[in-house]
Amino acid sequence: MILLFAVCLAFSGMTLLALAMKRHQPQILDRKLPEPRARLARWSGWACLAVSLVCVLQVWPTGLALFMAIGLFAFAGLPLVFLLPYQQRLAWRLAMALPIASGALALVSA
């Protein structure tokens, strides 16, 4: 379950990183973000990925976990890529909701 949380968090992280990029801001939020906000998005994106990495490290031994983390982070971007042109609102909402839902699930099942 902690793995599911890690995957969802990676998705949020990737969404935040996309939000930090000028090209994708109008796609996600319909407007450009001022630079400080973009920077905030970037940092929180990396923070999400860091927490996700910590979770993945709980699941597997270090070497395997590092590889899997890189794989998962990149892979979490894939649904985002295909969501952005069609359902940008959904991408943003999912990025908020998924980690909370899966985190709650992980806590309940733990």
Next chain:
Amino acid sequence: MNGSFRQSMAWLHTWVGLLLGWLLVAIFITGTSAYFREEITLWMEPETHDSTLTPNTLDMAVAVLNDKASDARSWDISLPSARHTVAELRWQPLQQRQQQGGGRNRGESVSMDADSGQVVEPRDTAGGNFLYRFHYQLHGIPREVGRWVVCLATMFMLIAIISGVITHKKIFKDFFTFRPGKGQRSWLDAHNATAVLALPFHFMITYSGLLLFMTMLMPWGIDAAYPENRRDFFSEVFSRGGEEAQRPGNPAEMVDIKPLIAQTEAHFGKPVTRIGVTNPNRDNAVISLRVDRDPAITARQRGGDPVQVYNGVNGELQETLLPSEDPVSPSWRIYNVFTSLHMARFADPLTRWLFFLFGIAGSAMAITGMLLWANKRTQQLKRDQVPGSSLKLVNGLNMATISGLMIAIAAYFIGNRLLPVTLENRGDQEIQVFFLVWLAALIHALLRPNRSGWQEQVALGTVLWLAVPVINVLTTDSHLFTAVAWQHPALASVDLVCLAFAGAGGYTFWRLIRKPAPAKHAPRKKPAKRTAPSTTAPAGENS
């Protein structure tokens, strides 16, 4: 230099990709199915479905073995697991060993219903193993040749990965970019996204694919370091500690295994899954009880499962064996991690699904690459110019490997349900169905104009994938509407994935017919990717 370097890499990527792309698509799709090969095999043997582990399963298994092979050299009982419903009983007959000169003897085996204790004879089928074996050695050609061909394609893929990364101009800037409805541009975006975002997986699967066949591909290093005997290398590295078989002793009453199981389960804190008995019903009987190894451990440690060994007559614990705790050198760690990843050997169900999605992304990457090539050449055609024979050939082969293969796999599943159970060589006949349907799809693809060809094949694929669960309802008692199927989620998931493929295929078909024919001949199917978040790329796979 830089510009021309990138150009030559683009050239290399294009042609390497085109040459072995079709093979790679087939390898990716069948290889993806291999993550669920045990589930597929289970699904394809409906006779085994109505069987669940009970506290009496073990007693019944021992009774069956006593009945069939009371004086065997050894017994081996695998209890049902999440991915396997029946108990597998194997034994080594006493006499056979003398005739055997070396080589591993598989002995004899039966499957036993875990709650009734009856011997089950499932229909003859290759199950998921056919698709699994196809992905590394193809079919119908000598095994060695098939493996070399697949490895050559794998090396091409490694080259394509490296040259592709070099060719890609703005790998990070375009990280999240997908611009639909722009023809060539959209195909390139989709190809880039599925390639870049699953790059760690692609690299892992390719490199480890080569590593898994290293002794076939690259024996030279072994020969150089072990000039006397190549076998020394394997015994040094892969030996698991020989279990020296003793000659059978005198007949004797065996101890009740059940209390030993309870003891071992308490010791390891998990259920015993395999029971081995050497010299059963003799005074030197030895009972070994195995539990599954910690899935995560596989990646760093070599050696077998944790096991406890008991005296078979008085039930005394003789030893407890754990997988080797020896530190593994960096190179072996890399080897272990990569090969375990390739086979998802360490995977729990969630991870297995993740790898399945990775595989689908890989298939989508190869598929979008092939369609990109064809689309580019189609766009270069002048107005009203008819595509040349080579472009027609590429289009036809694309169709046959993408939609044709998906049709053939569905036909394979349907054949499993519809061919008479008593048919001679039934397992081979199912495989025949697969190849005949694939061949028909190829002929159809080469004869029909591109656009209508795609529409027809996607429509047929959708119907067939939808038919799989429906035919399952009509022909078995373990379909989606019965409790039996849901007792074993592995079983229900096969039907559900078939439905998902049918849904993705239906969506693709709808996109194909909705758009009026554009000037270009290649079908516009990128929007099928819209299903990405829920079912990811079966859409791509099915299209």
Next chain:
Amino acid sequence: MTPLSITSRTLAAALGGYALSALCAMALAVILPMPRNEAVITGILVAFLLCACAAIWAFSVRSAWRAWGGIALVSLVFGALYLIGSPP
């Protein structure tokens, strides 16, 4: 690129690349200062990557001659290392 050049480069990539990686696996297997089985697997790990790189090299350099030359040169180095390291 002319057809002749492409053929030549393809051969260099396939045959030369394989020979190069085989020699690399052999050389590393005997010359690395570690237990034999580790040296062997290290050699194989490097050899596969080198094989791909050799193919990339064969198609990236200006002429087919260079492609052959570069691969031959590295092969020679590995061959020499193997001769030095192999037990007499």
